[in-house]
Amino acid sequence: MKTSFLIGIFLLAFSFGVKSQEGLHRFGVEGQYGWIIAHNPELEQVAQSSPVAIGISSQWLKNTRKNWEACNCFHYLGLSLSVVDFQNPKELGQAWNLAGTFEPNLFQKRKWAGSLATGLGVSYLTRVYDPIENPRNTFFSAPISFLIFLTPKISYQLAENWAMQASFSYSHISNGGQRQPNRGMNFPMLGLGILHYTRQAELKDFEKSEIPKSWEFYLDLGFNTQDAGAGSRQPNFTLAGGVFRRLVGILGMGGGLEIAKDFSIDVEKRIEATIPAAFVEPHLLFGRFDFAMRYAGYLYKPEGYQEDKEFYQRYTLNYFLGKNFRIGAGLKAHGHVAEYLDFRLGWRF
Secondary structure (H helix, E strand, O other), rough: OHHHHHHHHHHHHHHHHHHHHHHHHHHEEEEEEEEEOOOOOHHHHOOOOEEOOOOOOOEEOOOOOHHHHHOOOOOOEEEEEEEEEOOOOOOOOOEEEEEEEEEEEEEEEEOEEEEEEEEEEEEEEEEOOOOEEOOOOOOOOOOOEEEEEEEEEEEEEEEOOOOOOEEEEEEEOOOOOOOOOOOOEEEEEEEEEEEEEOOOOOOOOOOOOOOOOEEEEEEEEEEEEEEEEEEEEEEEEEEEEEEEEEEEOOOOEEEEEEEEEOOOOOOOOOOHHHEEEEEEEEEEEEEEEEEEEEEEEOOOOOOOOOOOOOEEEEEEEEEEEEEOEEEEEEEEEEEEEEEEEEEEEEOOO
8 A cells, every 4th residue: 555655646746747847858767776884883784785776757847047047057856756675674674765856957968968866855664773673773763754865867868758877876864863763874876777758848058147256145044853852852953154155167165153052952051052063065056056065063062962073064955035045954964874854044145
């Protein structure tokens, strides 16, 4: 029933998209083979298997000027449905994934094309941590978890409506800190697939906007809730201020300061749960989309919080609604270990 339900949702969305969207549409099938990164010594034994996957996707590309201006490039929006078999049925089981995708074209030359896909979705996990029956699987503790991935792709046109595609994906599955243990799983995969174009469209050459040469200032606010023990959850806020400047093409660079206020941390004085950090931040800028990789160092931490960690990363994906206001999501991690996901609002000055 689970399989039929997911496939039914996918086919319904596919059928609606084919009828309602203008421009280009394609349908893809891909097989993948990969490996699991054991980011903790305790995970080395359970991470020995090599996952395999099969996935289908439905993607649309509008060839209008308005759509092109969203990232100063043509891009696909779509849905993907995949099943990952971790080839360890007793401990890791399978992951059934449904994700929305954003895939800008990076280049196109004759029959060759390159793109960079990002995806965000949900993952249903058939095997999760249990202190008695499955104690070694500290990758997953919640059957319904989050999936994010980044996938560079290259394709070759075989015929008018057919293409072959090769990819390298880096995926992360975790519950975003909603349940412990929450080490999460990172697994790279190599893929090979076929694309079928159900509708073609001409891709025009639009002139790109002039690259701003000035520094841009921004503020953003992140919010989520954290486990405070005894079945309760408490709010966690992060306020950041920074600057960045576009250097060349889609690449920008910046930095700033952020301050987190985590009410789930047990401290004598509430001010002790204030966590400031300084960061540098490369940006990938696709028109209205801003994907940033924040590398931060703690300036202060309360006792007992991430005791062996001095640095962390925060990955954010934001979309500008209008000229200055933006909305998005972020993932905080220490190395390969995710701590939490949050919802983000921001303003560019």
